[in-house]
Amino acid sequence: xxxxxxxxxxxxxxxxxxxxxxxxxxxxxxxxxxxxxxxxxxxxxxxxxxxxxxxxxxxxxxxxxxxxxxxxxxxxxxxxxxxxxxxxxxxxxxxxxxxxxxxxxxxxxxxx
Amino acid sequence: xxxxxxxxxxxxxxxxxxxxxxxxxxxxxxxxxxxxxxxxxxxxxxxxxxxxxxxxxxxxxxxxxxxxxxxxxxxxxxxxxxxxxxxxxxxxxxxxxxxxxxxxxxxxxxxx
Numbered sequence: 256x257x258x259x260x261x262x263x264x265x266x267x268x269x270x271x272x273x274x275x276x277x278x279x280x281x282x283x284x285x286x287x288x289x290x291x292x293x294x295x296x297x298x299x300x301x302x303x304x305x306x307x308x309x310x311x312x313x314x315x316x317x318x319x320x321x322x323x324x325x326x327x328x329x330x331x332x333x334x335x336x337x338x339x340x341x342x343x344x345x346x347x348x349x350x351x352x353x354x355x356x357x358x359x360x361x362x363x364x365x366x367x
Numbered sequence: 368x369x370x371x372x373x374x375x376x377x378x379x380x381x382x383x384x385x386x387x388x389x390x391x392x393x394x395x396x397x398x399x400x401x402x403x404x405x406x407x408x409x410x411x412x413x414x415x416x417x418x419x420x421x422x423x424x425x426x427x428x429x430x431x432x433x434x435x436x437x438x439x440x441x442x443x444x445x446x447x448x449x450x451x452x453x454x455x456x457x458x459x460x461x462x463x464x465x466x467x468x469x470x471x472x473x474x475x476x477x478x479x
Binding site (some may be wrong): 288297356 | 376383399400402407409410411412415455457459466467468469470471472
């Protein structure tokens with residue numbers, strides 16, 4: 256099994272729909288992150304969590320929310336999807352020093 | 368906003384040649400990390416260099432860091448077709464509590 260598992264791998268959804276992207280990790284790390292990747296823009300941080308009771312906004316949190324259900328699980332929700340949220344979404348985890356993130360394989364989301 | 372900016376944006380070389388990618392950043396850092404991404408896949412951690420280090424090696428990879436110029440370079444020696452990927456630098460800023468900010472990446476094509 257992969258260290259970081261993201262589901263679904265691909266998703267097409269309609270504008271206005273609510274959608275949840277899920278992430279689970281088996282590294283035993285406290286820290287988890289959600290990034291978004293758009294062509295030519297690298298990765299941008301959406302939300303991050305340093306432990307189960309800690310949630311923080313990243314650079315581009317508007318339109319997104321997260322839930323840290325357990326140390327191993329961190330989900331990202333789009334409350335009302337819009338086309339410019341079409342992107343590749345990555346979940347990652349790290350130890351408390353952040354020295355070397357482990358990434359999931361990504362979720363390719365298309366909002367039509 | 369992006370902390371790291373890679374240069375060049377794209378690089379095409381012949382197998383066996385060396386590939387050099389550069390990264391510039393804006394604020395003081397704890398460490399700088401390089402990641403690799405095969406097309407549409409998750410990022411893989413390659414190497415980390417701390418702010419008090421100037422050079423680091425890992426196999427065919429050599430990373431340098433110049434904190435006075437706020438820049439880093441990644442050298443891949445004796446490149447192979449399998450090295451074809453995008454390479455990202457990511458900085459752990461001193462004021463950011465160990466969360467990484469990624470650059471926009473360099474797309475490397477190694478021609479057989």
